[in-house]
Amino acid sequence: MRCVVTGGAGFIGSNLALELERLRNQVIVIDTFLKGNRKNLEGFKGEIIEGDESKLSDIKEKIDVIFHLGAITDTTITNKEEMFRNNVDDFKLVLDFCKKNNCKLIYASSAAIYGDGESPMKEDDEPRSLNAYAESKLEMEKMAKQAFKGNTLVGLRYFNVFGPREHFKGKMASMIYKLARQMRAGKNPRIFKYGEQKRDHVYVKDVVKATIKALTYPDFGVFNVGTGKATSFNEIIKFLNEALGTSYEPEYFDNPYKRAYQDLTMADMSKSEKNLGFKAEYTVKEGIKDYINWLNNTGWYGE
Ligand SMILES: NC(=O)c1ccc[n+]([C@@H]2O[C@H](COP(=O)([O-])OP(=O)(O)OC[C@H]3O[C@@H](n4cnc5c(N)ncnc54)[C@H](O)[C@@H]3O)[C@@H](O)[C@H]2O)c1
Numbered sequence: 096m097r098c099v100v101t102g103g104a105g106f107i108g109s110n111l112a113l114e115l116e117r118l119r120n121q122v123i124v125i126d127t128f129l130k131g132n133r134k135n136l137e138g139f140k141g142e143i144i145e146g147d148e149s150k151l152s153d154i155k156e157k158i159d160v161i162f163h164l165g166a167i168t169d170t171t172i173t174n175k176e177e178m179f180r181n182n183v184d185d186f187k188l189v190l191d192f193c194k195k196n197n198c199k200l201i202y203a204s205s206a207a208i209y210g211d212g213e214s215p216m217k218e219d220d221e222p223r224s225l226n227a228y229a230e231s232k233l234e235m236e237k238m239a240k241q242a243f244k245g246n247t248l249v250g251l252r253y254f255n256v257f258g259p260r261e262h263f264k265g266k267m268a269s270m271i272y273k274l275a276r277q278m279r280a281g282k283n284p285r286i287f288k289y290g291e292q293k294r295d296h297v298y299v300k301d302v303v304k305a306t307i308k309a310l311t312y313p314d315f316g317v318f319n320v321g322t323g324k325a326t327s328f329n330e331i332i333k334f335l336n337e338a339l340g341t342s343y344e345p346e347y348f349d350n351p352y353k354r355a356y357q358d359l360t361m362a363d364m365s366k367s368e369k370n371l372g373f374k375a376e377y378t379v380k381e382g383i384k385d386y387i388n389w390l391n392n393t394g395w396y397g398e
Pocket residue numbers: 101102103104105106107108125126127128129130131132146147148163164165166167168181182185203204205206207252253254255256257263264
């Protein structure tokens with residue numbers, strides 16, 4: 096299979112590009128390098144194109160599938176115009192390319208669409224976007240639905256992804272990575288009072304698996320990608336202590352984002368299980384153990 100991975104130098108995109116290549120596919124990466132870094136693609140043998148989706152028109156080979164992950168992923172950006180110019184306008188170029196070249200399209204949506212909605216979160220729940228990022232993802236889903244012409248077109252609502260190669264996301268890296276770094280540096284991990292907020296943390300290896308599995312879905316669809324379980328930040332610190340061999344106590348501080356903060360996010364995974372045959376293999380505890388091993392071996396704590 097010949098595939099394009101947009102955002103392929105970013106966190107999830109680089110894990111996906113490397114795995115697709117390991118599975119003997121031909122892979123082309125397109126990335127603006129707004130956040131991504133070539134270091135994420137060490138060992139990658141395919142072509143790397145620097146730029147946005149307008150670069151798709153430079154590709155002369157027949158493409159079978161586009162995995163579209165390129166996006167501004169900073170949820171704190173309030174400039175909707177900037178967000179939409181990048182996330183929505185560039186998605187239109189991807190949809191046009193897929194229509195013209197009859198290729199499959201798997202694109203990254205987000206659990207951010209659910210906002211502070213009820214858990215477990217189901218794909219047909221009413222969206223409750225809390226920021227410009229979530230609004231851009233919702234708009235993408237609408238555009239995808241309109242553009243559907245019969246070939247695989249799948250949106251994936253990733254939940255809280257963590258794992259190797261997220262270092263270059265900076266402040267947008269997962270809480271698991273940020274807490275691991277604090278603890279590695281000998282500090283108490285800092286979390287909002289009183290650490291009982293829960294998230295559906297999903298390991299990037301499972302996310303890559305789900306993204307590749309989506310190719311088998313022959314239709315239009317939107318699916319959750321999580322574990323179907325929610326884990327509190329207090330529990331995360333416990334798992335990190337176990338993996339790091341430490342015994343740090345959490346340090347609690349006031350949550351400054353009270354209005355737009357989700358206390359609980361958890362995916363309902365029944366639609367993905369039924370239609371994509373996807374079920375996360377890693378529990379959060381196992382994912383953290385695997386990730387800490389990787390961080391210890393590569394030294395990617397970034398301090
Ligand atoms: N990490 C998560 O927990 C999570 C959760 C939900 C959804 N997602 C979605 O998954 C995708 C990947 O996220 P990530 O966590 O790897 O973030 P990331 O910021 O590491 O990766 C995004 C990459 O896209 C690049 N990029 C930005 N705009 C681009 C454009 N127009 N064309 C090509 N490249 C562009 C950036 O340089 C970056 O390398 C994004 O679409 C994001 O919205 C991620």
